[in-house]
Amino acid sequence: MSGDHGHTWHPPSELEARTRALESLLIEKGHATPEAIDAVVRRYETDIGPLLGAGVVARAWVDEEFRARLLDDADGALDSLDLRGFEAEHVKVVECGPKEHHLVVCTLCSCYPWALLGLPPSWYKSPAYRARAVSEPRAVMAEFGLELEDDVSVTVWDSSAEVRYLVLPLRPEGTDGWSQERLAGLVTRDSMIGVARPLEPRTVAA
Amino acid sequence: MTGPQDLGGRRGFGPIPEPGVGERDVFAADWERRVFGLSFCSWVASGVEVNQSRAWQANLPDDRYYGSSYYERWLYSLERLMVEKGVASEAEIASGSARPGKRHTRPKVEPAALAGAVAELADHGVRRFREPDGEPVHAVGDRVRVKELDPVGYDRVPTYLKGRRGRIDERLGAFGHPADLAAGRVDAPGAHCYRVRFKATELWGESAEHPGDSLCVDLFESHLEPA
Numbered sequence: 001m002s003g004d005h006g007h008t009w010h011p012p013s014e015l016e017a018r019t020r021a022l023e024s025l026l027i028e029k030g031h032a033t034p035e036a037i038d039a040v041v042r043r044y045e046t047d048i049g050p051l052l053g054a055g056v057v058a059r060a061w062v063d064e065e066f067r068a069r070l071l072d073d074a075d076g077a078l079d080s081l082d083l084r085g086f087e088a089e090h091v092k093v094v095e096c097g098p099k100e101h102h103l104v105v106c107t108l109c110s111c112y113p114w115a116l117l118g119l120p121p122s123w124y125k126s127p128a129y130r131a132r133a134v135s136e137p138r139a140v141m142a143e144f145g146l147e148l149e150d151d152v153s154v155t156v157w158d159s160s161a162e163v164r165y166l167v168l169p170l171r172p173e174g175t176d177g178w179s180q181e182r183l184a185g186l187v188t189r190d191s192m193i194g195v196a197r198p199l200e201p202r203t204v205a206a
Numbered sequence: 207m208t209g210p211q212d213l214g215g216r217r218g219f220g221p222i223p224e225p226g227v228g229e230r231d232v233f234a235a236d237w238e239r240r241v242f243g244l245s246f247c248s249w250v251a252s253g254v255e256v257n258q259s260r261a262w263q264a265n266l267p268d269d270r271y272y273g274s275s276y277y278e279r280w281l282y283s284l285e286r287l288m289v290e291k292g293v294a295s296e297a298e299i300a301s302g303s304a305r306p307g308k309r310h311t312r313p314k315v316e317p318a319a320l321a322g323a324v325a326e327l328a329d330h331g332v333r334r335f336r337e338p339d340g341e342p343v344h345a346v347g348d349r350v351r352v353k354e355l356d357p358v359g360y361d362r363v364p365t366y367l368k369g370r371r372g373r374i375d376e377r378l379g380a381f382g383h384p385a386d387l388a389a390g391r392v393d394a395p396g397a398h399c400y401r402v403r404f405k406a407t408e409l410w411g412e413s414a415e416h417p418g419d420s421l422c423v424d425l426f427e428s429h430l431e432p433a
Binding site: 015016018019020021022023024025026028029030031032033035036037038039040041043044045048084085086087088089090092107108109110115118119121122123125126127128129130131132134135136137138139140143144145150153154155156157158159160161162163190195196 | 211212213214215216217219220221222223224225226227232233234235236237239240241242243244246247248250251252260263272276278281284285288293294298299300301302303304310312313316317318320321323324325327328329330331332333334362363364366378381384399401403406409410413415416418419420421422423424425426
């Protein structure tokens with residue numbers, strides 16, 4: 001699978017060779033080190049990912065004071081959790097309601113709240129998503145299996161400057177009394193971008 | 207700058223590829239991992255600003271931009287920036303080894319300290335606010351129109367918004383202007399940034415999916431005029 005889909009597939013060997021050449025050159029010149037490359041790759045493959053955002057959402061579902069602060073001053077709320085990392089220095093959290101839905105895109109590149117969700121999935125970076133999420137968000141969400149009623153309004157957030165967006169989805173019904181940890185298990189990456197709802201309680205083990 | 211990267215509202219790209227693929231499809235191949243790691247190092251060691259990478263990509267011809275994968279474009283912009291910043295020559299990029307005796311821009315961080323510095327950047331980010339050189343012109347609730355100009359430089363105004371009218375939802379403070387950052391003027395005064403809300407019908411007319419829908423986008427003062 002390539003980073004983008006449906007495009008010319010360049011022979012991997014050419015890209016591998018160019019990458020290897022650049023890597024050895026920059027290491028030789030002291031502008032990169034194997035340790036630094038490994039450290040940053042490990043950070044984004046194992047430490048920084050959607051589980052962090054899921055924890056924030058679940059906390060907002062169980063802690064009314066935190067939820068209010070998160071919506072009013074996400075930077076302050078995330079600071080208190082030490083979650084204001086790179087590409088999430090400034091965050092706006094947008095809350096879904098029974099009659100209100102939110103969808104996040106970056107039409108100009110692929111801006112995304114890295115420190116909360118990790119690196120973006122392939123489809124988020126695809127020309128199709130970047131082109132269509134602003135002009136036909138409902139058709140796009142339907143391709144993910146999310147069909148919205150006619151009495152639900154949609155706001156699309158095009159991340160064009162320095163603020164990154166996180167969707168606070170509606171807490172699923174049937175989760176009364178659930179702990180924050182258990183609720184976090186329902187919060188998917190896609191539900192925090194806005195292309196899906198959280199998982200249904202019955203789909204996860206008790 | 208209108209380029210291939212300016213995708214909002216464009217047609218012909220078909221369905222969303224592989225919607226809903228798992229939570230962890232971050233890198234599709236090992237070379238993508240290496241390109242990501244090298245790029246991250248360049249933000250710390252070589253003084254590369256992310257908007258400089260974006261600007262190189264936005265200057266690609268359409269067929270190359272759309273014919274390249276995401277990390278292929280990162281690789282291309284990193285190669286160009288290493289030449290632009292005097293870290294490497296074209297011949298060195300092509301051969302993958304340094305020419306002996308050739309002078310090059312020194313790294314901003316000693317190699318022994320780089321792994322710690324990139325982890326620090328990932329965990330704590332960078333300063334995005336900049337001191338502005340004046341008061342903001344627009345207030346919350348003001349009606350504004352997006353200028354139709356196509357200014358020189360990497361200005362980050364999506365084309366689908368040009369000429370459209372919206373309302374200021376929030377004042378966001380002052381940040382480095384993308385055109386300044388892309389040109390390497392990282393210490394230029396901050397530019398006031400505003401969250402502007404547009405009705406879907408204002409943007410898409412009769413083809414809007416729903417009259418109750420809207421769109422929010424963060425735009426700089428230089429992009430806006432009173433409506």
